[in-house]
Amino acid sequence: MKEKILKELYVRQGEYISGEELSEKFQVSRTAIWKHMNKLKKEGYTIETTHKKGYRLIETSDKIIIDALKLQLRTKEIGQEILLFDSVDSTNNYSKKIAKDAIHGTVVIGEEQTGGRGRLGRNWSSPKGEGIWMSIILKPSIPPTEGMKMTQIAAASVCKAIREAAGVEGYIKWPNDIVVGGKKVCGILTEMAGELNKIDYLIVGIGINVNNQSFPEEFKDIATSLTIEKGKKIDRKTLIACILKEFETLYQHYIDRRTLDETLEIIRLYSAVLGKTVRIIKGEQELKGRVLEINDEGLLKVQLEDGKEELLVSGEVSI
Ligand code: BT5
Structure with a gap:
């Protein structure tokens, strides 16, 4: 019920909705509505309440809200199932645990990762609420030798999405980084499970620095965030929805035609390394x-x- 109310407030954000209307719509008492509103306020949502007009969501907290994200999602398969954690060791680790039973396209998101991983056992810094730390579980019928092409599809999708949704001119540093002004804004970690000639599942882990204002000493000179580059806060939900849409389009094209041509067009156009x-x-x-x-x-x-x-x-x- 609380989620339903939140969704209604979110869809009509900024507008007053009376307790009466909500109680009729959801078939619960006005007192129940009032109690749910109080719970939402405790969770950090700013809900203005006036006796005459009702309730109004003034600003969504900066949290990723699944319902709000789903409202923006324009995909058929990727992200039809989304799991969101306030804190998780690594979305890739969690994805591995559930991959066998998960449906193709399941997305796992963490508000923070306590053990975020880069390649070769390196660390990936994933502070709470500041970035997009997510993994996509894929179950394609392709040979394992093709698996790493998913990294390229992800890189092209992120690069296109940050240009479209955040207005940041990112470039792809082959094979798995997106950089802005030479500094890393996104890293991708693709992992695979299967046999010699068959993939059981693939996990594409995407880490994007979105609203970070600073970075740990060890890599502060080589990292940046979309907010630092753009000079304003970026809405993570909108960006996730955009990435998943771009990813689905490029992925489906590759699966249907077995060619990376559309992905490569983007990778070459925005390459940070070609000719260098x-x-x-x-x-x-x-x-x-x-x-x-x-x-x-x-x-x-x-x-x-x-x-x-x-x-x-x-x-x-x-x-
Ligand atoms: C990567 O590794 O770039 C892959 C990063 C993948 C992270 C995602 S988040 C969701 C999913 N779940 C996970 O646990 N991982 C994936 P690599 O190319 O090895 O780069 C790692 C290096 O980048 C580190 O050694 C640091 O120097 C630097 N680094 C660490 N955190 C960073 C950050 N937030 N931004 C920029 N650079 C960072």
Whole structure:
């Protein structure tokens, strides 16, 4: 009931709704409505109450509200099931736990992650309420060798969405970062479970610094947030809805036609590395090379200092 009332207040945000109207609509007493309003206020929602006019939601707290998010969602499969946690160790870890029984497209979101992970066991800082820390569970019938293409689809979707929904000019640093002015605003971690020739499920973890104002000392020089870049607060729900829509479009195109062409068009257009000389870290080795192209499989073709050309499947590239 409380969720239903909240949804009504949210849809008609700023407008007064009388206790009588709400009690008729939801078939409960006016006292029950009043009690639910008090609970919502305790949770942090600013609800103005006047005797004559009724209730009015003045501002939603900065929390992600599932109902409000669903109202903005324009997808068929991705995000039809959303699980939201106030605090979770890692949305990728949680997704792994539930993946077997979860439906394709399930999205797991954490307001904070206490053990957010980057690649190779690195940490991903995920402070409460400041970013988008989410994972998408996918169950495609594709060979495991194709799995990493999901990272590219996610990178293209995030890049497009932050341009559209936040007005921030992000660039894709192959294969899994979105950068703004050379600083990292988003990182992607794709994990897979399955056998040699069959994927059981894929988890695409997306971490975006949205409203962070500052960062821990260790990476404050290499990280930024959308708010820092734009100079204003960004609504996380709108951005999530936009990312999921872009993701579904690119993912479905890839599944239907088995081509990454639409994704690659975005990746090439907004590439932070194409044509640049980059440092490439391969295990213990560090090499320098010029990026010649991102091929149709999404691999990075580089020309090393000795003139040799090499195709990179994944790895570390820094500008
Ligand atoms: C990544 O790793 O960029 C992948 C990050 C994926 C995070 C998402 S959040 C939802 C889901 N659940 C998880 O547990 N993870 C995923 P990598 O390329 O290895 O970058 C990690 C490095 O980035 C760290 O070693 C730090 O230097 C830096 N870093 C950590 N937190 C950061 C942040 N919030 N913003 C920018 N840089 C950060």
